[in-house]
Amino acid sequence: MAKLTMIQDEPTVAAIYAAIKAANRSSHRTYLGASSIGRPCARELWFMFRWVKRSQFDGRMLRLFNTGHLEEPRLIADLQSAGVEVLEVDPTTGEQWAVAFHGGHFRGHADGAALGLHSAPKTWHLLEFKTHNDKSFAKLQTDGVEKTKPEHVAQMQVYMHGLGLTRAYYLARNKNTDELYGERLRYNQKQAEYWIERAGQIIFANEPPLPIGKDASFFQCKFCDFTDYCYRTISDLPEVMPERNCRTCIHSTPKETGGWLCEQKGYEVEQDKGMVCKNHRFIPMLFPSLEYTHADENLNVFYRSNTQKYINTEKGILPCSN
Template sequence: MAPIPKPTPSTLRLIQQKLEEDGDQWESVGIPAGDLGVECDRAVWLAFRRASTPEGIDWRKRRIFQRGEIEEERLLDLLRLAGVEVWGQQDRVRAAGGHLRGKIDGRALGLLEAPAKEHVVECKSAKQEVFRKVAKEGVKLGKPEHYATFQFYMYGLGIDRVLYLMSNKNDEDIHYERVPYDAEFAMRLVARAERLISMPTPPGRLCTKRDDFRGQFCRQAAVCWGEERPRVHCRSCIHSTPLMHGNAGWDCARWSKPLSLDEQDEGCAAHLFVPEMLVGYEQVDADEAAETITYRTPSGDLWTDGAPQQEAA
C-alpha cells in the first residue's frame, strides 16, 4: 500500500498562495541585458516578439528571486563595510532605440585596488558547482552570460571597469573579480541585438534537432519547433515593426499609428501572424481585400489566418 502523502499545513499553504498571488508575471519591454549571453539568435528573437506563453512564477521561484535580491544587498553592504562608496542601484542602461535594456546593481568608488576608479558593480549568488567554476576560470569563461551583461552596462554607461561579486550559496565564500571593458566585444553585442530587433522574420535555430541538449531548457522551444502557435498580439503580427529611435517604440502599418504597451499586448482583429513564425505551415493563398492568409497546416487541413471563427488543427 502506498504511503499517504503528508498534508501541507494550512498556514504554509496560505503563504505559498500569497507569494504566487502578490507577484507579477513580468515580461521585459525589449531584450533584457541578461539575454545578451543567449547563444541562439532565434531564441532571443522569439522572446523579443513575446512568442511564447510567459514563464509561470510559482512560490518557489518567487523565493529564489527574492533570495537573489537579498544577496545583492548583502554584497553591497560588504563593500560599504570596507569604506567603499556605493550608489546608483538600479540605474537604467538603454541601447538600440530603447529595446535593449537593463539595470545595474550599483556603482562603486574607493576600492583599495583602484581608489579613484569608478566601477559598475554586478552581484550574483550561485550554488557551489557554478561558484567553483567561476572562481577557477573567471567570469568570462565560467559564466559568459554574466560577462556579456556587464560588458553592455559598461558600454552604455561609459565606465571601463566592473566589479563582479559572486557569493557561494553553500558556504558563503565570495568571488571578487575586477574586469576591464572590452569595447569590441560590447559593440558586437549591441550590433547583434540591433540586427535581431530589426529582423522582420525569425532567424535560424542554433539547435539542429528537437532534443539537442543546447535547447533543453529553452522557453521558446514549443513555438520554435511548431508544437504551439505563437501568442496573438501585435509583436507576432505582420503589420508591426519595432522602431529604432525613441524608447522601445513599435509602429503599426495597418492602422498607421504607434503602439502603446497595452495595445501591443491586446492586439486587434486585423492581426495576421508573421508567416515564418508558423513552423510547418505552408502558405497556399492570400486575400488582400479580406486581409486573410490561408495555410495548409502540418496535419494537412486548411486554415485561414484572419478568420477568427476558424481554428487550426
C-alpha cells in the same frame, strides 16, 4: 523520553508558494534586456522580445529568483564596511543606473558604481552582484567569470559601454556557504559593440533567426520555453499557441527611434496594454509545422500541413476546407 511526532504542514507551504505566484503575475518585459543578450540562441531572444509566450514559474522558483535582489543591499553594505564608496543610483538622474540603445528597445539596469576597491582604489567600477549555488561557485573560483558565465560578462560590457566606465567589479555570493568571490574586468569596446549590434539584429529582424540546433533533441533546446515554435512536430499547431498581441502580428514593426509602428493602421501603437485588434495576423514563422500558401484581400492568411488546411483570421488560426 517520548518521541515527538513530526507533522508535515504541506498545505501551508503550498499556500505560501501560491501567494508568491499571485503577487508576481508574469508580464512581458517591454525591451530586450542586457542581462540576456549573452545567451547563445538569438531565436530565443527574438521570441522573448516579440512576446510569443509568457514565462510561467511556480512560487518556489519565483522565490528563488528573488534571492539575488534580496542580496544586493547586503553586498552593498559589505563593500561599504570595507571602506568602498558605493553609489546605488546615478547622481545625475537620482534613479537606478541605466543604459539604453536602439531607441530604448535594448536596455539594462546596473547594480551600482564603486570607488575605493582595494585592488584599484582610484578607479570607478561598475558593480554587478550575482548569487551562485555551490557547484557554480566552485567553477567560478577555478575558471573565472568570463569562462563560466559569459552572459554576465556580456551584460557588464554593455553596461560599461553605456555608462562610460572602464572597469567592472563582479561580486558573487555562494548561497550554500555564504562565501564571496570578487573579480575585476576590463572594458572591451569590441565586445560591447558586438553585443549591442547583436541586439539590434534581433530587435529589427522581421523573422526569427534560425534555431541553434538541428532539432528539438539539441541539449539547449530541451530546456527552452520556445522549442515548439522552432521545429516541425507531429502536431500541426504548437501545444501552446503563441500569444495574440501586437508583437506577434505580421503588421507590427519596431521603430529605430523607439516605439512600434502598426503597418496596417499606419501609425504608432501602444503595446503594453495587451490589446489585440481585428487585424492581428500571426507571423507565419511561428508555426514551423505549417507551410504558408497565400493571403487574400481580406487579410485572411492561408496555410497547409500534410493533412490539413488552415486559415488565420481575426479569430486566430482555424482549420478550413478551402
